[in-house]
Amino acid sequence: MIQVESLHRLTDDQFNKLSDLVFYHSGIVISNDKRTLLESRLSKRVRTLKLAGLSAYYQYLNENKDQELIHLLDVVTTNVTSFFRENSHFKILTDDLLVPKIQQIKQGNDKNELSIWSAGCSTGEEAISILISLLEVIDDDSINIKVLATDLSLKCLQAANSAKYSKHHFTKFSEIMLKKYFIEEDNYYVAKPVITSKITWRHFNLKNSFRFENKFDAIFCRNVMIYFNQAFRDSLVERFRNNLRSDGMLFVGLSESLNRKKLKLQYHSPSVYINKGI
Numbered sequence: 611m612i613q614v615e616s617l618h619r620l621t622d623d624q625f626n627k628l629s630d631l632v633f634y635h636s637g638i639v640i641s642n643d644k645r646t647l648l649e650s651r652l653s654k655r656v657r658t659l660k661l662a663g664l665s666a667y668y669q670y671l672n673e674n675k676d677q678e679l680i681h682l683l684d685v686v687t688t689n690v691t692s693f694f695r696e697n698s699h700f701k702i703l704t705d706d707l708l709v710p711k712i713q714q715i716k717q718g719n720d721k722n723e724l725s726i727w728s729a730g731c732s733t734g735e736e737a738i739s740i741l742i743s744l745l746e747v748i749d750d751d752s753i754n755i756k757v758l759a760t761d762l763s764l765k766c767l768q769a770a771n772s773a774k775y776s777k778h779h780f781t782k783f784s785e786i787m788l789k790k791y792f793i794e795e796d797n798y799y800v801a802k803p804v805i806t807s808k809i810t811w812r813h814f815n816l817k818n819s820f821r822f823e824n825k826f827d828a829i830f831c832r833n834v835m836i837y838f839n840q841a842f843r844d845s846l847v848e849r850f851r852n853n854l855r856s857d858g859m860l861f862v863g864l865s866e867s868l869n870r871k872k873l874k875l876q877y878h879s880p881s882v883y884i885n886k887g888i
Contacts, residue, residue: 620649624668632686635679636762637817637842640686651685680764687763688837691732693739694782696832699861700743702882707828707859708747715753723754727826727853729816730834731759734770735779737809738801740830742791745804758826760814771811773801816846825855832881833863844872851875854885 620628625648629640640648649664656667671678694700703726714720724744728737737759744755761767776798780788792799814820816834829850835843850860851874860875860883862868868875868883875883 618649618653618664620645620652620664620668624665628668628671628682631679632682635817636683636686636815637839637846638683638686638837639839648686655681655685684763684765687761687766689732689763689766690833691735692782693735693779694743695736695739696864696881697782699830699832699882700739702879703740703828703859703861704743704747706878708744711827712748712753722752723756725756725824725826726758727829728757728759729814729829729831729850731761731766731770731811732763733766734759734773734809734811735775736830736832737770738773738791738805741805741808742787745791746787755808757809758812759809760812762813762815764813767811767813773806774798775800817842820849820853822853825853826858827855828859828861829854830861832861833866835862835866840869844869848872848874851885856885856887858885859883860885 625642625645628648632638632640652664652667656664659667659670661667661670671682708724711720711724715722726740726744728740731737737757741755741757748755759770761770774795780792780799788799791802791805793802816831831846831850835846838846847860847868854860859878862881862883864881866881873883876886878884
């Protein structure tokens with residue numbers, strides 16, 4: 611019985627050390643109530659590697675940490691997304707950020723560029739939704755739009771970079787919009803160059819320190835920080851603020867709340883904050 615259990619369960623010591631390893635390298639907190647979920651996900655990796663069980667995987671990880679760590683982080687990340695998820699954010703992006711930006715450009719008071727960061731882009735739907743929302747408002751090439759889309763999961767980034775999605779993903783698209791931005795291939799839709807040419811996909815770990823040379827007009831980090839502890843969330847939000855332009859916007863998930871006592875951003879609306887240099 612003990613041998614059978616060891617195939618499907620981590621020991622307490624293995625679970626604690628593995629959780630610490632994940633937190634150290636990603637900031638993701640794996641609490642004890644997520645233990646069964648973690649073991650279930652790791653079992654798939656065990657089968658891929660053709661190992662005897664989770665204890666064998668734990669040993670394999672320790673012996674091959676440099677090459678296996680990226681796969682472990684792929685396993686622990688949750689990648690639930692869709693096009694135009696939490697749709698109110700995209701209207702705020704165009705109405706409260708883009709429209710004033712266009713006016714400033716016309717008056718010669720701002721540079722002819724709009725830069726957005728999708729931090730935690732998963733398989734790419736968020737970044738594409740951001741770009742389409744902006745392109746639908748801009749009817750010419752008067753503004754150079756750049757979208758940086760990053761994620762911890764290499765598996766997700768590979769899918770995002772293909773810009774290829776099965777048809778059931780497009781329930782929120784009109785027929786006109788679908789034909790405007792995608793090409794039909796068998797049972798899939800593939801994004802046209804008007805989309806792919808403006809998005810840069812990059813592997814990125816939010817646990818690492820970062821300072822971008824050019825600041826962003828908006829940063830989307832939605833439904834990501836719920837996996838971090840409060841101290842890391844506070845640190846991450848401050849780093850986001852340091853990489854936002856004046857009056858730039860930070861979008862977090864509708865179910866996420868920020869620490870108002872330490873927040874140096876101005877509240878705009880639920881889950882939306884503005885960098886006012888507070």
